[in-house]
Amino acid sequence: MGTLNINHELDDQIFNTINPLDPEEFRRQGHKIVNFLADYYQSIEQYPVCSQVNPGYLQKIVPNSAPNNPESLDKILKDVERDIIPGLTHWQSPNFFAYFPSSGSTAGFLGEMLSVGFNVVGFNLISSPAATELESIVMDWFGKMLNLPNCFLFASGGGGVLQGTTCEAMLCTIVAARDQMLRKISRENFGKLVAAHIAGIDPGNFRVIPTIKANEYTLCPKSLRLAILNDLKEGNVPLFLCATIGTTSTTSVDPLRLLCEIAKEFGIWVHVDAAYAGSACICPEFQVFLDGVENANSFSLNAHKWFFSTLDCCCLWVKDPSALTNALSTNPECLRNKVTELNQVIDYKDWQIALSRRFRALKLWLVLRSYGVTNLRNLIRSHVNMAKHFEGLIAMDKRFEIFVPRKLAMVCFRISPLVLSQVSTKFDDEKEVNMFNTKLVESINSCGKLYLTHGVVGGTYIIRFAIGASLTHYRHVDVAWKVIQDHANAMLNQGYV
Amino acid sequence: MGTLNINHELDDQIFNTINPLDPEEFRRQGHKIVNFLADYYQSIEQYPVCSQVNPGYLQKIVPNSAPNNPESLDKILKDVERDIIPGLTHWQSPNFFAYFPSSGSTAGFLGEMLSVGFNVVGFNLISSPAATELESIVMDWFGKMLNLPNCFLFASGGGGVLQGTTCEAMLCTIVAARDQMLRKISRENFGKLVAAHIAGIDPGNFRVIPTIKANEYTLCPKSLRLAILNDLKEGNVPLFLCATIGTTSTTSVDPLRLLCEIAKEFGIWVHVDAAYAGSACICPEFQVFLDGVENANSFSLNAHKWFFSTLDCCCLWVKDPSALTNALSTNPECLRNKVTELNQVIDYKDWQIALSRRFRALKLWLVLRSYGVTNLRNLIRSHVNMAKHFEGLIAMDKRFEIFVPRKLAMVCFRISPLVLSQVSTKFDDEKEVNMFNTKLVESINSCGKLYLTHGVVGGTYIIRFAIGASLTHYRHVDVAWKVIQDHANAMLNQGYV
Numbered sequence: 005m006g007t008l009n010i011n012h013e014l015d016d017q018i019f020n021t022i023n024p025l026d027p028e029e030f031r032r033q034g035h036k037i038v039n040f041l042a043d044y045y046q047s048i049e050q051y052p053v054c055s056q057v058n059p060g061y062l063q064k065i066v067p068n069s070a071p072n073n074p075e076s077l078d079k080i081l082k083d084v085e086r087d088i089i090p091g092l093t094h095w096q097s098p099n100f101f102a103y104f105p106s107s108g109s110t111a112g113f114l115g116e117m118l119s120v121g122f123n124v125v126g127f128n129l130i131s132s133p134a135a136t137e138l139e140s141i142v143m144d145w146f147g148k149m150l151n152l153p154n155c156f157l158f159a160s161g162g163g164g165v166l167q168g169t170t171c172e173a174m175l176c177t178i179v180a181a182r183d184q185m186l187r188k189i190s191r192e193n194f195g196k197l198v199a200a201h202i203a204g205i206d207p208g209n210f211r212v213i214p215t216i217k218a219n220e221y222t223l224c225p226k227s228l229r230l231a232i233l234n235d236l237k238e239g240n241v242p243l244f245l246c247a248t249i250g251t252t253s254t255t256s257v258d259p260l261r262l263l264c265e266i267a268k269e270f271g272i273w274v275h276v277d278a279a280y281a282g283s284a285c286i287c288p289e290f291q292v293f294l295d296g297v298e299n300a301n302s303f304s305l306n307a308h309k310w311f312f313s314t315l316d317c318c319c320l321w322v323k324d325p326s327a328l329t330n331a332l333s334t335n336p337e338c339l340r341n342k343v344t345e346l347n348q349v350i351d352y353k354d355w356q357i358a359l360s361r362r363f364r365a366l367k368l369w370l371v372l373r374s375y376g377v378t379n380l381r382n383l384i385r386s387h388v389n390m391a392k393h394f395e396g397l398i399a400m401d402k403r404f405e406i407f408v409p410r411k412l413a414m415v416c417f418r419i420s421p422l423v424l425s426q427v428s429t430k431f432d433d434e435k436e437v438n439m440f441n442t443k444l445v446e447s448i449n450s451c452g453k454l455y456l457t458h459g460v461v462g463g464t465y466i467i468r469f470a471i472g473a474s475l476t477h478y479r480h481v482d483v484a485w486k487v488i489q490d491h492a493n494a495m496l497n498q499g500y501v
Numbered sequence: 502m503g504t505l506n507i508n509h510e511l512d513d514q515i516f517n518t519i520n521p522l523d524p525e526e527f528r529r530q531g532h533k534i535v536n537f538l539a540d541y542y543q544s545i546e547q548y549p550v551c552s553q554v555n556p557g558y559l560q561k562i563v564p565n566s567a568p569n570n571p572e573s574l575d576k577i578l579k580d581v582e583r584d585i586i587p588g589l590t591h592w593q594s595p596n597f598f599a600y601f602p603s604s605g606s607t608a609g610f611l612g613e614m615l616s617v618g619f620n621v622v623g624f625n626l627i628s629s630p631a632a633t634e635l636e637s638i639v640m641d642w643f644g645k646m647l648n649l650p651n652c653f654l655f656a657s658g659g660g661g662v663l664q665g666t667t668c669e670a671m672l673c674t675i676v677a678a679r680d681q682m683l684r685k686i687s688r689e690n691f692g693k694l695v696a697a698h699i700a701g702i703d704p705g706n707f708r709v710i711p712t713i714k715a716n717e718y719t720l721c722p723k724s725l726r727l728a729i730l731n732d733l734k735e736g737n738v739p740l741f742l743c744a745t746i747g748t749t750s751t752t753s754v755d756p757l758r759l760l761c762e763i764a765k766e767f768g769i770w771v772h773v774d775a776a777y778a779g780s781a782c783i784c785p786e787f788q789v790f791l792d793g794v795e796n797a798n799s800f801s802l803n804a805h806k807w808f809f810s811t812l813d814c815c816c817l818w819v820k821d822p823s824a825l826t827n828a829l830s831t832n833p834e835c836l837r838n839k840v841t842e843l844n845q846v847i848d849y850k851d852w853q854i855a856l857s858r859r860f861r862a863l864k865l866w867l868v869l870r871s872y873g874v875t876n877l878r879n880l881i882r883s884h885v886n887m888a889k890h891f892e893g894l895i896a897m898d899k900r901f902e903i904f905v906p907r908k909l910a911m912v913c914f915r916i917s918p919l920v921l922s923q924v925s926t927k928f929d930d931e932k933e934v935n936m937f938n939t940k941l942v943e944s945i946n947s948c949g950k951l952y953l954t955h956g957v958v959g960g961t962y963i964i965r966f967a968i969g970a971s972l973t974h975y976r977h978v979d980v981a982w983k984v985i986q987d988h989a990n991a992m993l994n995q996g997y998v
Binding site: 016021022023024029033034037041042043044046057061063066068070071073074077080089095096103108110111113120121125130132133134138142144148169170172175182192195204205206252306337342357358360361373374376377378379383386457460468474475478 | 515523537540543552557568581584585605614619631639692702703812833856857873874875882971
């Protein structure tokens with residue numbers, strides 16, 4: 005064993021220099037990062053909300069290759085402060101009203117830390133039973149909080165799974181729907197399937213059904229039926245309908261019950277995308293949004309949007325898990341094991357695209373337990389109340405108009421075209437109205453005091469004000485409104501027009 | 502504003518009860534979790550490596566709905582200790598030799614904490630420029646460390662992206678290859694594409710080309726050419742070849758240069774899957790594995806396997822990013838922005854399936870800087886040396902045979918059929934030999950002192966011993982070998998046979 009011993013000693017030296025998971029070093033450095041982040045939250049309001057750096061800024065200030073020798077955490081954290089933070093858009097800032105919120109929380113953070121610390125790869129039950137079991141349990145807990153019909157819960161043959169994003173959840177359900185349909189019609193008819201792209205379906209076979217303002221931009225059942233009948237007439241096979249509870253542009257809520265009835269008639273898979281609004285349905289007063297969901301095949305929401313769970317955490321429930329597993333199962337020899345073969349256990353790898361998977365359930369479990377259902381409902385309600393408050397502020401300033409009725413914690417508004425047309429006749433052109441509102445948003449965002457984004461519906465540019473960052477409170481909403489008014493004043497009064 | 506003020510006061514009460522991101526509460530609880538995890542690493546060897554719980558254990562001990570009221574972190578952590586930890590398989594244990602490692606590290610953990618703490622959603626450049634820019638920078642750093650040809654680096658028109666898993670990376674590249682091909686042939690020929698399933702390609706058009714022991718289970722260029730010619734003869738369109746550097750079963754290394762030459766001749770996209778072995782290629786002595794990669798289209802490795810970055814972190818490089826973005830771009834109005842429209846910037850959402858994305862680059866950046874290239878190479882080498890050492894131990898015990906030559910830090914072995922056939926003639930049947938080795942693995946794993954898994958190649962059951970957990974050192978390998986011998990002794994000598 006002579007030569008083996010020589011390696012041994014050399015390697016001992018390496019290990020003594022760098023032990024990548026030395027518990028005491030982990031403890032020492034872990035505390036430093038906790039303090040760094042706590043200080044960041046303390047001072048978060050001092051940064052411009054939307055990063056003001058120019059593209060390519062970082063390349064100019066960092067070395068062009070990795071260092072050969074170790075650098076200390078203190079040095080790295082100084083660089084984070086000097087080089088990285090200015091390049092961040094601060095999604096956790098109380099003055100972040102853009103897109104939809106990415107609502108972090110202490111409990112969500114702690115759950116992630118536990119998950120990252122354990123660092124298990126929960127592809128199947130045996131690889132870490134607690135990961136699979138806790139996930140099934142919290143998905144049933146959450147399903148009950150949402151008052152989802154029993155058919156989506158494990159006890160009644162359905163079930164839930166945590167995925168990364170809605171995109172993944174949609175892809176999985178489309179693939180499930182596709183394979184279910186291909187078992188009915190033959191594979192030669194693949195080209196006739198009408199749905200979405202990554203799953204191989206012809207982009208030309210994807211139908212976007214227009215919505216109108218009179219219906220608050222919801223999907224109209226009549227239009228759906230017409231589109232289906234048209235496709236059938238042309239020999240196509242309508243496959244998959246995505247109904248949305250809380251659309252991105254305007255948080256519109258599609259009439260689920262009516263849409264599901266039509267889809268059922270034609271054997272179409274219905275997925276309910278409640279990425280943003282789903283979380284609100286833990287409050288009984290919002291559960292009306294889900295009326296009819298018992299006729300859908302699948303339902304998803306993003307807990308990382310408005311449920312205090314950090315990115316990523318998409319909750320997907322299905323009525324028939326076998327539709328998913330029939331389409332997505334893999335059985336590589338290296339993962340074969342007695343438990344899977346003997347028992348009817350859940351191997352979550354068969355519920356998603358990827359084999360490897362994070363232990364995301366810990367995050368949701370910590371959020372649910374640390375805050376409790378009552379407080380979670382009240383937090384959601386407080387955001388909705390702040391949005392009501394903001395809506396009230398807008399209503400008092402006649403230069404602005406609310407564009408669609410507010411449903412939850414997002415308000416869509418713009419400078420009124422009537423007001424603008426009194427300023428100049430050029431605003432009789434809708435494009436000019438849109439341009440004015442575009443410039444207003446750019447002006448507001450470049451001051452760094454708040455960040456908001458826009459949508460375009462039916463050709464109209466609208467300003468979106470989405471409340472839900474965990475640190476946001478009334479005073480932030482009031483200041484934001486003042487800033488918006490100031491920028492509008494400047495543009496309306498100081499010759500901008 | 503009377504009614505508005507009433508809401509205001511009620512909500513103040515809620516916010517005073519629960520502020521989900523209060524900095525001082527974050528600090529207090531964050532320190533608790535750091536200590537909890539440091540203590541876990543200190544005591545990790547006391548737990549059975551592979552969880553010994555029975556399926557369904559957790560359901561029996563937790564409540565069947567989420568609590569209405571908050572519970573304290575101390576109570577939750579007690580439950581983690583009592584209820585969750587027994588259900589974990591301890592991937593970070595130094596006695597974990599199963600599957601491939603999931604190599605955690607302090608630096609990887611800290612990077613995740615920063616990423617989770619900032620909790621930005623980096624779909625495009627503007628949503629947090631630092632997230633996109635740091636990702637491009639570290640991918641170029643890493644590419645240079647691997648000595649990847651320049652054509653995979655941003656400076657030369659290629660580029661890298663961090664995805665969750667190899668499965669996602671493969672799906673993205675298959676979709677890119679598919680759409681590139683569909684622009685050449687027409688969409689009517691979709692059914693003739695030969696490749697993989699989620700992307701819509703007929704499972705019947707997926708070719709598994711057999712490998713043999715004489716070639717160390719690598720993909721033989723002759724067999725590849727034959728399979729391609731066969732498909733062409735039948736009017737099919739070969740689309741996508743996955744060459745593997747370090748297969749799961751035996752860490753075999755496909756002859757990349759020869760395979761790429763054939764693929765090039767037929768216009769086939771080559772993806773190089775180096776999920777496990779890729780990390781080793783930061784050591785110049787292993788870069789020979791990548792010989793010929795300049796003729797591949799894409800290359801990926803999992804930094805969460807053997808590069809001290811916690812799950813999930815798959816590094817994907819492509820030579821032609823536009824092939825990816827042509828297939829995967831989306832442009833919803835809500836994400837439109839001046840920077841994207843005016844500049845040639847990277848919007849990473851167009852390089853992957855999902856829209857939302859974590860700031861994974863921080864993790865890789867902290868690993869590279871905290872350890873430095875020299876130490877990272879030495880850590881990889883120390884794992885390879887430990888595997889050599891283990892191989893040496895096996896070679897001295899004639900009851901065992903090494904099944905395929907060791908390439909990196911994984912050793913494939915089994916109880917020799919020759920030895921077994923001296924014990925009983927029933928072992929002239931290969932199935933009985935496999936069964937004996939299966940029982941040996943089950944016996945070892947059920948004792949909890951170590952965890953290893955198996956593979957099956959060419960009908961032969963092999964025991965895999967994969968070294969790479971960050972806490973593993975020679976003493977753990979020595980003890981593991983002793984345990985394996987003890988279980989083999991018991992089975993061979995005490996009448997098991």
